[in-house]
Amino acid sequence: MTVLVFLDPAFPSGRVADASVPQLLATDLGATRGDGVFESMLAVDGKPRKVSMHLDRMAASAAALELAFPAPGQWEPAISTALAEFGRVHGEPQAVVKLILTRGPEGADQPTAWVQASPVPASAARQREAGLDVLLLDRGYDSTVAEHAPWLLLGSKTLSYAVNMAAIRYAREHGADDVIFTSSDGKVLEGPTSTVVLATVQNGTKTLLTPELESGILPGTTQGALFQAAENAGWQLGYGPLEPTHLHQADGVWLVSSIRLLAPVKSINAEPIAVSPALTAELAALVETVL
Amino acid sequence: MTVLVFLDPAFPSGRVADASVPQLLATDLGATRGDGVFESMLAVDGKPRKVSMHLDRMAASAAALELAFPAPGQWEPAISTALAEFGRVHGEPQAVVKLILTRGPEGADQPTAWVQASPVPASAARQREAGLDVLLLDRGYDSTVAEHAPWLLLGSKTLSYAVNMAAIRYAREHGADDVIFTSSDGKVLEGPTSTVVLATVQNGTKTLLTPELESGILPGTTQGALFQAAENAGWQLGYGPLEPTHLHQADGVWLVSSIRLLAPVKSINAEPIAVSPALTAELAALVETVL
Known part of the structure; x- marks a missing residue:
């Protein structure tokens, strides 16, 4: 259902991962302390809306938490990969794109960053x-x-x-x-x-x-x-x-x-x-x- | 380093998991919303201290968040399993035992619950x-x-x-x-x-x-x-x-x-x-x- 793409230096366009199996360490400070930042944006026909406004705001949130923020040049290809994969799987014109950045696993000093693409909830x-x-x-x-x-x-x-x-x-x-x-x-x-x-x-x-x-x-x-x-x-x-x-x-x-x-x-x-x-x-x- | 034991109906004593590989879904609301509760307690010589006070407080926290709280009879065997495993791996007399309960993966209506046992940080x-x-x-x-x-x-x-x-x-x-x-x-x-x-x-x-x-x-x-x-x-x-x-x-x-x-x-x-x-x-x- 949800498409998952991790920011990963070894994968310049992002690393696609299966959202139906575990992808996060249990010691990730995102999970144990809510220690991280996020954004949600709408994508229409494979294009995220207001992406630079969201990335700017997320960078400001990360700065407030003293989290190193991956450059837009790392997020944007991962977003494109997620939306391409979402289009392939779902064939829906609209998607919710979430960007998530956590402080990473306890003691590792290595943030965890990923993109999720999922269907727009009917409630919207x-x-x-x-x-x-x-x-x-x-x-x-x-x-x-x-x-x-x-x-x-x-x-x-x-x-x-x-x-x-x-x-x-x-x-x-x-x-x-x-x-x-x-x-x-x-x-x-x-x-x-x-x-x-x-x-x-x-x-x-x-x-x-x-x-x-x-x-x-x-x-x-x-x-x-x-x-x-x-x-x-x-x-x-x-x-x-x-x-x-x-x-x-x-x-x-x-x-x-x-x-x-x-x-x-x-x-x-x-x-x-x-x-x-x-x-x-x-x-x-x-x-x-x-x- | 960290010992991980999930509460899992199929494993009455808890399901031991490898903390060095991903164990959580990326869509877990603990990770994406900080939506869950936790406790940290000290264990000495394999025995958790004040375990019933911690379980009582965690039950109250879970109630405030309207999270179903697993019974002490589910937590306690998992804690014992974690401490036995911690003793086997580390051989240290003291351990930090963390209990974590999240709202679970988005849309699943199934909380995620686990026990972590890890060394006491030197800073303490x-x-x-x-x-x-x-x-x-x-x-x-x-x-x-x-x-x-x-x-x-x-x-x-x-x-x-x-x-x-x-x-x-x-x-x-x-x-x-x-x-x-x-x-x-x-x-x-x-x-x-x-x-x-x-x-x-x-x-x-x-x-x-x-x-x-x-x-x-x-x-x-x-x-x-x-x-x-x-x-x-x-x-x-x-x-x-x-x-x-x-x-x-x-x-x-x-x-x-x-x-x-x-x-x-x-x-x-x-x-x-x-x-x-x-x-x-x-x-x-x-x-x-x-x-």
Whole structure:
């Protein structure tokens, strides 16, 4: 099902491996400490989208963890190999491409790096179409802590995602689909696997807003691409701080990410918010132009 | 070097595996999401110490992550097998025994569980003898958040340890050996891999203190055993809230954990604190009586 290609100096195009048999040492610090970084991107017709944005962000995450980051010239051929193999096996036009880099086996001082290509989960299109019921959950952090506490790795996409996964489970058990994290000082942060974007339309001026990066959130690659396209199309852009009232007052709220793309939020804490199919269509079209 | 034994229904005593070759699927959610729990314990002469305390705590961590937890009757034979194999291979009296449980391969709904036995790192005895220079680092959380935000998994020992590892790296790069985390409201929490214990001696009354569990810290198995032994030996016991001033005013501060045991703190943020070899010896002897 999943195609696996390891970065391996002996294989310039990456070493294809069988995902159905063990490929990782049990002592890999990725598995025992969540000590590593990752990216997920969408590939369409064998081409990964926003690959340089993802590689740049992954390099920044690796730097925050003091992990040596393989050069793009090592990742890119491995991604191509994975997508060629995925096309051969699956024949589907779309794939999820994951890049993973761990600190490697304990004591070895040799990172483990690989590319996975797998089918896009059916839930992505379903949630994009149906929209999302979202819970606001406290992320526990103050929105100012990231700047003076680099050891918290805020804004880095690490393999330590247990809290993100627990938050989504919590939402599902409480009748929702997804989560928007808030800071302990009441600011809107991000989703566990997405960026929050909202739109306002006033007197013919359309504005896209997203929380500011200084609050310790991950810089969204899809949000970044969308904002660029929107600006080119005449939208105003704005960056937080945002509070939950802004979500309730907006003309539309979306969770934006590389695989699910633009998923409209239809309720927050079980309270319906404004949903605009027209804005969703317009923004989705903008996403398509840049990707 | 490392002995590996998987929990496997087909092998009632555990399935011994070669740690030098891959044993985990690359899609295991332990490796890709830090989604799992673990415990580390010391074994002496083939016997794991405090095994039921560790299994109880791991069961609680697994419950917080909604992971099915294998029964002690599955872990214990696997631990015995690992230690027998470790003794055969290494002939050392002491071993680190790690228990690891992940959510298993993506989409499989089948947790992965294994036992590792490996040599005790030389740094454990060295730090126990030499003492620790410690930095206070902000953990970013308020000491009251754990109680109303179960999705933060505070007090659970998850595989998502990237922040703990980053904090220790940060300390080492700033001339220290280890870290004591503080809450955003200024309370003493815990070390990245240890519990904070401090002692006061006033008018012949000896008191052991540790931060209160409600602040979202992990319940320390070694701290728990030490407190029980100390109480039996006539010590008074106390539980936080503690603030950094308490550390500076104490007659001794220790970081307590299962492998390194009782390591005295000799400075905090480069400021020397009281160190009492007599109290360290007395408490170390108490640790030995219960383990």
